[in-house]
Amino acid sequence: MRCAFSHHTDYQRQKETHPYVQAVHALTDIVEYRGRNPILYPDFIFIQTKIGKKFFKYCKFVHSVAERVINRRRETLQKECVSSRKFLDLVDILLTAKDENGDGLTPLEIRNEANTFMFEGHDTTSSAISWILYSLAEHMDVQNKVRIEVDSIMEDRQTDDLQWDDLSHLEYLGMVIKEGMRQHCPVPVVARQLTKDFQIDGHVFPSGTSVAVDIYMLHHNEEVWERPMEFIPERFSKENASKIGPFQFIPFSAGPRNCIGQNFAMNEVKVVLAKLVHRYKFELEPNHIPRKRASLVMRAANGILLRVSSR
Ligand code: HEM
Structure with a gap:
C-alpha cells in the first residue's frame, strides 16, 4: 500500500x-x-x-x-x-x-487499475510466502541453507533491514522462491477470451471462446519437468535455469498481459522470507497436511499450520 x-x-x-x-x-x-x-x-x-x-x-x-x-x-x-x-x-x-x-x-478506469494492484499486490504474495514457508518447514536442509545465506549478509549489522544491493546476493533464496512458486502456484490458472479462431493440435477453438491456462498442471507435468512433485530448488540454479523454456515456468503468466508487479513481488517475497528465516525456525505441525484449494489464488482449505520458534 x-x-x-x-x-x-x-x-x-x-x-x-x-x-x-x-x-x-x-x-x-x-x-x-x-x-x-x-x-x-x-x-x-x-x-x-x-x-x-x-x-x-x-x-x-x-x-x-x-x-x-x-x-x-x-x-x-x-x-x-x-x-x-x-x-x-x-x-x-x-x-x-x-x-x-x-x-x-476515466474515474472507472483509474479504479479498475487501482483494484488490480490492491488485489494482485497482497493476496498473491501472501499465498507465495505462506506456501514457501511450508516447503521450508518440510525441507529443513533447504531452510538451513537459506539461513546460512541470509546470516552471511546480516552478520555484523545493527538491524535486520535488508539493503537494495543485498537482494542480488540472496541467490539460493531466489531459487527456493522460484521452486516454491513452481510447486504451489500462487495464481494457479489464468484465462483469456479468444479474439480470433485459434488452432491447437488440429482442433479449432472459435473466436469468443473462453480458455483457461492451467499453470498448476503445467508446473506438474511430467513431460515438462523431471520429478515434478519434488521440491528441488537447484532446478533454478544459473546453470539449469538457462534450459527452462519461456513458457515452461509461468507463475506470473506470460505474453503481453503478464504480471506487471513480478519484480516487485520477487523482491517483496525475498525480503519477507529472509527476515523471517533470520529470526525464526519453522517446523511442520505434526498431523497437519494443508489441502490446496485454488480460489483465484492458491489457498489451503484447512490453513497452513507451522510451529514457529525464535532462534
Ligand atoms: C507472488 C506474487 C504474484 C503473482 C504469482 C502474480 C501473478 C500474476 C499473474 C499470473 C498475472 C496475469 C494474469 C493473467 O494473465 O490474466 C498477474 C497480473 C497482474 N499483476 Fe501480479 N502477481 C503477483 C504479485 C503482484 C504484485 C505485488 C503486483 C503489484 C504491486 C501485481 C500486479 C499485477 C497487475 C497490475 C496485473 C495485471 C497486468 C495486466 O493485466 O496487464 N502482481 N499477476
Whole structure:
C-alpha cells in the first residue's frame, strides 16, 4: 500500500483481519464457486441468488476502499506540485496520465487499475510466502541453507533491514522462491477470451471462446519437468535455469498481459522470507497436511499450520 498508493495502513499488525482482506477472500471464493456451477453463469440468474447478492455487496465495498485511497491521493496531488516529487506512485501516474490527444483516464478506469494492484499486490504474495514457508518447514536442509545465506549478509549489522544491493546476493533464496512458486502456484490458472479462431493440435477453438491456462498442471507435468512433485530448488540454479523454456515456468503468466508487479513481488517475497528465516525456525505441525484449494489464488482449505520458534 505504501509503494503503490503512498497509503500507510499497518493492516498486518491489527488483531482482526481487515474487512478488505475478508471481502477479497469471500469474492475469490464466490468466483471459484460460480466457475464450477454453470447454472450461475448468466448474470440474470446469479444476481437473484443469495451468493450473487453477497458478491455484489462485497464488490461495492472493495470499490469504496479503492475510491477512498484514490480520492485522498487526488486531494494531496492538488496541493503538491507533481514535478517537485521525488517519485510518482501508481495512483499519481494513473491520475496524471494523458494519451496522445491529451485525454486522461476515466474515474472507472483509474479504479479498475487501482483494484488490480490492491488485489494482485497482497493476496498473491501472501499465498507465495505462506506456501514457501511450508516447503521450508518440510525441507529443513533447504531452510538451513537459506539461513546460512541470509546470516552471511546480516552478520555484523545493527538491524535486520535488508539493503537494495543485498537482494542480488540472496541467490539460493531466489531459487527456493522460484521452486516454491513452481510447486504451489500462487495464481494457479489464468484465462483469456479468444479474439480470433485459434488452432491447437488440429482442433479449432472459435473466436469468443473462453480458455483457461492451467499453470498448476503445467508446473506438474511430467513431460515438462523431471520429478515434478519434488521440491528441488537447484532446478533454478544459473546453470539449469538457462534450459527452462519461456513458457515452461509461468507463475506470473506470460505474453503481453503478464504480471506487471513480478519484480516487485520477487523482491517483496525475498525480503519477507529472509527476515523471517533470520529470526525464526519453522517446523511442520505434526498431523497437519494443508489441502490446496485454488480460489483465484492458491489457498489451503484447512490453513497452513507451522510451529514457529525464535532462534
Ligand atoms: C507472488 C506474487 C504474484 C503473482 C504469482 C502474480 C501473478 C500474476 C499473474 C499470473 C498475472 C496475469 C494474469 C493473467 O494473465 O490474466 C498477474 C497480473 C497482474 N499483476 Fe501480479 N502477481 C503477483 C504479485 C503482484 C504484485 C505485488 C503486483 C503489484 C504491486 C501485481 C500486479 C499485477 C497487475 C497490475 C496485473 C495485471 C497486468 C495486466 O493485466 O496487464 N502482481 N499477476
